[in-house]
Amino acid sequence: MKLVRSQMHNAVSSAPNIDRILEESHNTPFTHKISNAIISDPGKLRIEYFNGSSDPKGHLKSFIISVARAQFRPEERDAGLCHLFVEHLKGPALDWFSRLEGNSVDSFQELSTLFLKQYSVLIDPGTSDADLWSLSHQPNEPLRDFLAKFRSTLAKVEGINDVAALSALKKALWYKSEFRKELNLSKQIT
Template sequence: MIAFTIVMGRTNFAPDEKDAGYCQLFVENLSGHALSWFSRLESGLIDSYQELSTAFLKDYSIDIENGVSEADLYTLSQERTESLRSFIGRFKTIVSRVKVPDKIAITALINALWYESKLREDVKTNKTQTLEDALHRSNLFIELEKNKEAMAKKHAATKTTVIKDKAKEECRESQHRSESERKREEGNRKAHNFHVSDAQRPPLPRQPWNKWSREDDPTRYCEFHKRNRHSTMECRHLQEYLLRKY
């Protein structure tokens, strides 16, 4: 980078062409692993030579400090709950710092992906030949994963609303059933309360109200039972007594 900066200082670019010219010459002088690193940069990520040189130095300084090797690529693996975006980001970071043929890099990618990954199945089925193509395919599956997560959140919100509405409806139905049962019970109680006419025959000699005679007595008559075994008043008293007791 120091040598390149010295050489670039001797160029005569116009002020408005300097930044683009520096980027172009910088890329033209890359080769091998450095050129592979540049080819894997996301589109629209770099807007100036300053950003390009900073990204380049940042990646290569990490390589020097951490000593990234091919072993890091082979031991890489996607966690079960790790998003595809996160894993591909880690994979790109490592593969951009090691110099391996595309065939080996693709094999490492397949082995590192979670065994149920749709991307893993796609790369194997379509026999992807270049790492660039494999990473391009990964972008499609990352978008599908994002859309699936968005739909899952939307569905969860709708499901929560439906559950709340259902709970409210069940509460209203329960209240309605309770009210209906109460009214039905009241109706049943009323149905058992038979009506006895207040009309009475001329007063007769009083007999104990709780004594029930099985023999006809011409001196007593019940308007409800239409019999001469007890009076209407005795029948009413007996009904009220039984209702209070039971």
């Protein structure tokens, strides 16, 4: 009987904690404009979840591309983006969102700015043209494999023109490569 009373006491004494947890779960950082917006069904979308352990810039790009097909009316688009974005946060990322100050987020622009600031340390710094110039084709490396690596690096470099890319390719190729000889003999434009 004492055990039952003890368990009942524990259940009753934890009720304030339950009430506090329920109250916290109903608080939202969204302003009334966003949280009370009536949003139509955006259609079937495939959006990846973000848990706070990957590149936030990549996640935001992927999200924007995924919701481009959403069928929001113009007046509900901003609120719809906010709600969809938060629905696809989980784990530590969802905890971060729930800790934001109440009534502090009034647009998707504000939400995405706060998101990128929070996870800025995880942003991939990208690839520079120096990474392209540092590649080198090894004597026993198949040309096909090297060109795949070169193309992959080139795709990540922003703002490099074709002349510079071809120069980097010529420099990177093994000096006895038949392909290098061919590049030096003929004029390339791309």
